[in-house]
Amino acid sequence: MRRSGSALLRAAVVAGLLAAVAIPAALATATPSRSSNAAARANVAAGSCESLTGLQLRNTTIDSAVVAPASETTPASCRVRASVTHPPAGDDVNIDIWMPVEGWNGRFQGVGGGGYAGSNPGSLAAPVANGYAAGSTDTGHVGGAFEGDFALDPDGGLNWQLIRDNAYLGVHEMTVVGKAVTAAFYGRQARRSYWNGCSTGGRQGLSEAQRYPQDYDGILSVAPAINWSRFIPAEFWPQLVMKETGNFLPQCKFAAFQAAAIEECDRVGDGATDSVIGDPGRCRFDARSLIGQSTECGTITASDAEIVNKIIAGARSSEGDFLWYGLAPGSPFDGLANTVTSDAVTTGAPFPIALTHIGIWLLQDPAWDWKTATYEQYDQLFTQSVEQYTSVIGTDNPDLRAFKRAGGKILIWHGWADQLIFPEGTIAYYERVQDVVGGTRETEEFARLFMAPGVYHCAGGPGPQPDDPLSQVVAWVEKGRAPKTLNGVRRDAGGTSSRRGRSACIRRSRVTRAVAA
Numbered sequence: 089m090r091r092s093g094s095a096l097l098r099a100a101v102v103a104g105l106l107a108a109v110a111i112p113a114a115l116a117t118a119t120p121s122r123s124s125n126a127a128a129r130a131n132v133a134a135g136s137c138e139s140l141t142g143l144q145l146r147n148t149t150i151d152s153a154v155v156a157p158a159s160e161t162t163p164a165s166c167r168v169r170a171s172v173t174h175p176p177a178g179d180d181v182n183i184d185i186w187m188p189v190e191g192w193n194g195r196f197q198g199v200g201g202g203g204y205a206g207s208n209p210g211s212l213a214a215p216v217a218n219g220y221a222a223g224s225t226d227t228g229h230v231g232g233a234f235e236g237d238f239a240l241d242p243d244g245g246l247n248w249q250l251i252r253d254n255a256y257l258g259v260h261e262m263t264v265v266g267k268a269v270t271a272a273f274y275g276r277q278a279r280r281s282y283w284n285g286c287s288t289g290g291r292q293g294l295s296e297a298q299r300y301p302q303d304y305d306g307i308l309s310v311a312p313a314i315n316w317s318r319f320i321p322a323e324f325w326p327q328l329v330m331k332e333t334g335n336f337l338p339q340c341k342f343a344a345f346q347a348a349a350i351e352e353c354d355r356v357g358d359g360a361t362d363s364v365i366g367d368p369g370r371c372r373f374d375a376r377s378l379i380g381q382s383t384e385c386g387t388i389t390a391s392d393a394e395i396v397n398k399i400i401a402g403a404r405s406s407e408g409d410f411l412w413y414g415l416a417p418g419s420p421f422d423g424l425a426n427t428v429t430s431d432a433v434t435t436g437a438p439f440p441i442a443l444t445h446i447g448i449w450l451l452q453d454p455a456w457d458w459k460t461a462t463y464e465q466y467d468q469l470f471t472q473s474v475e476q477y478t479s480v481i482g483t484d485n486p487d488l489r490a491f492k493r494a495g496g497k498i499l500i501w502h503g504w505a506d507q508l509i510f511p512e513g514t515i516a517y518y519e520r521v522q523d524v525v526g527g528t529r530e531t532e533e534f535a536r537l538f539m540a541p542g543v544y545h546c547a548g549g550p551g552p553q554p555d556d557p558l559s560q561v562v563a564w565v566e567k568g569r570a571p572k573t574l575n576g577v578r579r580d581a582g583g584t585s586s587r588r589g590r591s592a593c594i595r596r597s598r599v600t601r602a603v604a605a
């Protein structure tokens with residue numbers, strides 16, 4: 089018998105998190121977007137698609153520019169591939185820009201990636217079908233969502249240029265090149281630019297708002313992988329707890345705990361019995377209430393309950409100090425506490441990105457065996473991660489004042505039942521933004537966070553998923569209509585809408601479960 093944590097999860101990860109192939113672009117240093125405007129102004133006459141190969145941009149090569157005929161899902165589009173490098177590094181940030189030949193809506197859209205993957209040109213089809221000129225980038229390396237070993241050179245040293253390209257530079261270069269190519273093709277600049285991404289894509293959107301506040305007028309940032317240097321090592325915590333306890337729980341026990349948490353707290357925050365916890369931040373679920381309960385994979389023990397409580401509490405140091413948030417009650421455990429049961433033996437199945445971060449990015453040891461990890465080593469690894477990676481890829485700088493001054497608007501939403509990125513980390517970031525910006529009202533003028541009860545990572549789950557929130561970003565930017573709620577739809581397996589609901593904008597102090605950092 090072989091039972092593993094979930095095809096569903098994998099599908100969600102692949103759909104949301106995943107995405108990525110790559111292609112390049114980039115100006116030498118972190119040049120603000122004004123340079124793109126300058127480049128664009130030099131090319132005000134509309135050009136043929138093929139002529140775009142002659143476009144001159146700093147450190148950029150236009151590799152190809154061809155018209156792709158219309159398909160069933162996509163109109164005829166001019167497709168440009170470009171490469172950007174940062175001398176003398178010799179890196180290669182690959183960029184794809186697709187532009188509808190007819191029916192351009194005057195806007196540019198940057199599309200984000202997932203996991204370690206910068207983005208995927210396939211994700212450009214939808215925005216192009218909606219009239220956008222759109223861009224994606226591999227952020228300097230080729231590979232899928234779980235492939236993070238680009239950070240390590242063959243000699244075992246860290247490749248900081250590739251880390252920077254992936255962390256923040258690649259997306260900025262894509263944006264600069266994308267705007268310039270768009271202006272050259274249509275003979276006028278895009279009147280507005282939007283960012284659209286989930287997970288790493290959500291992080292990339294906030295990276296743009298933090299580092300390049302003039303790149304985008306509107307940003308949709310979903311389940312953002314911000315706080316990267318903290319939450320990625322925290323993703324390993326559930327496996328460490330099981331390993332150190334010597335007790336890997338079969339998934340059917342985890343399913344029993346998830347169901348019990350939902351039953352216990354179903355009415356919290358929404359007053360409705362609908363298998364969705366309205367406000368998990370106020371749920372006081374104690375896994376010990378299940379001790380002695382029988383499941384098809386054995387009786388729940390005190391050790392099982394203690395492990396689940398530790399996973400929900402979140403990563404702690406060996407002294408018991410707060411390191412990071414845990415999974416919210418009601419979330420699936422099969423993302424981070426995944427296990428495989430075979431012939432009655434259960435073993436851990438850690439989330440691949442957490443393993444790569446520790447083994448490759450921290451220890452620089454591709455042969456690292458996670459089963460050798462201890463609580464004491466984890467303390468050191470967590471500290472190392474924060475010290476070594478916060479400034480480059482943490483993406484947790486709360487100072488969005490320059491973005492606000494530039495007129496930008498950002499809509500963030502996060503599923504309360506996210507099984508991969510701890511939602512309270514996003515809430516804590518938003519509270520820090522409010523502190524820096526000067527208050528709730530001042531923040532809501534340009535940045536709003538919505539929590540979606542019962543929604544998994546990027547998509548899925550029993551709760552209604554926000555439906556087309558990008559159009560709400562566009563209405564906010566172009567018509568001044570700030571979003572107050574996000575209307576959501578839950579789609580059944582067959583794709584039919586089965587229920588509607590709303591995610592409310594959160595304000596302050598909704599994190600009541602966690603200890604302050």
Ligand SMILES: [Ca+2]
Nearest residue numbers: 112171180182
């Ligand atoms: Ca290239």
Ligand SMILES: [Ca+2]
Nearest residue numbers: 354360362364
């Ligand atoms: Ca409920």
